[in-house]
Amino acid sequence: MAVVKGNSQGSQANGAGGNGNGRSTWPSRGKGYSVPGSGVTFPPLRNRLKALVVDDMSACYRYERAILQSFGVETDVAETGEEAVEIFANGAYYDLVLIEKYLTIYAMTGVEATRRIRGMGFQGKMLAVTAFTSQSDRFEFFDAGIDAYLIKPITHEMIWPYLLQIDNQIA
Amino acid sequence: MDVVQLQSRLSEYLKSLFNDGTLDGQFLQLQQLQDESNPDFVVEVVTLFFSDSEKLLDDLSSSLEQPNVDFRKVDAYVHQLKGSSSSIGAQRVKNACIAFRGLCEEQSIPACLRCLQLVKQEYLYAKNKLETLFKLEKQVVAAGGSIPSLDAGS
Numbered sequence: 001m002a003v004v005k006g007n008s009q010g011s012q013a014n015g016a017g018g019n020g021n022g023r024s025t026w027p028s029r030g031k032g033y034s035v036p037g038s039g040v041t042f043p044p045l046r047n048r049l050k051a052l053v054v055d056d057m058s059a060c061y062r063y064e065r066a067i068l069q070s071f072g073v074e075t076d077v078a079e080t081g082e083e084a085v086e087i088f089a090n091g092a093y094y095d096l097v098l099i100e101k102y103l104t105i106y107a108m109t110g111v112e113a114t115r116r117i118r119g120m121g122f123q124g125k126m127l128a129v130t131a132f133t134s135q136s137d138r139f140e141f142f143d144a145g146i147d148a149y150l151i152k153p154i155t156h157e158m159i160w161p162y163l164l165q166i167d168n169q170i171a
Numbered sequence: 172m173d174v175v176q177l178q179s180r181l182s183e184y185l186k187s188l189f190n191d192g193t194l195d196g197q198f199l200q201l202q203q204l205q206d207e208s209n210p211d212f213v214v215e216v217v218t219l220f221f222s223d224s225e226k227l228l229d230d231l232s233s234s235l236e237q238p239n240v241d242f243r244k245v246d247a248y249v250h251q252l253k254g255s256s257s258s259i260g261a262q263r264v265k266n267a268c269i270a271f272r273g274l275c276e277e278q279s280i281p282a283c284l285r286c287l288q289l290v291k292q293e294y295l296y297a298k299n300k301l302e303t304l305f306k307l308e309k310q311v312v313a314a315g316g317s318i319p320s321l322d323a324g325s
Contacts, residue, residue, distance in 0.1 A: 131254035
């Protein structure tokens, strides 16, 4: 059984896939996020989004979860590719997945997990969030079904366009 | 020492960590995420970095001691350490990992062992500095003061 760490409280929905059947229509928290000391303010999202961070480095997933939570995004964590795949196989719904390439050396990689999650019909946004970039790494990930490739560490400015896109796509 | 002096000492110490390259702007991102709902966020994430790193450094040492070194594994560990160090702004550790990755591609065991020593040194240096920083913060709080913020322009 996959262990889901995060702040979602039994909000797993019916049906796998990202077509909105199982999504929550909770209103957003109603407040945006202001980056302290920078003068940059992000307006509130209209919808309550749900994200899954797939990374086995605890400092990385703790940080990424904090960034997403600061936008009011409910965020779970899976530490292995196998956990992430099991979560989707059990019918969970997410609007966004952030996934690292190396997940517990020689267990299922982030690339393989991406391929399997897409194979289950998940159509939500999937972003590779990883430490190094190379042509072959990018090609592998895009071939598996990733939508974008980001280099760690992510920032509010990097993730915001994707959250806005997802938010705007929801009626 | 009064609160103002403690706060000043703390600010100067933090600035020195940026000046000597121990930390980069990412550390400020961590501080910006710390608030009333997450009052110990920075210490929490940095502590997680310490435990991630110590395991990875052990794994790296062990991998490089094998009779047939699996460089894909070594590369993967370096990748993870770079990700973890960059997430907290441990710049010198991150840069040492970037250099290490280049050596993994060359598959030179002696060079990798030397680089591993460098990464360990940078990690221990950063750990020592961050632990001192957190001690100074505790002193300020214990004296009734608040932690002064340092923006990127300071």
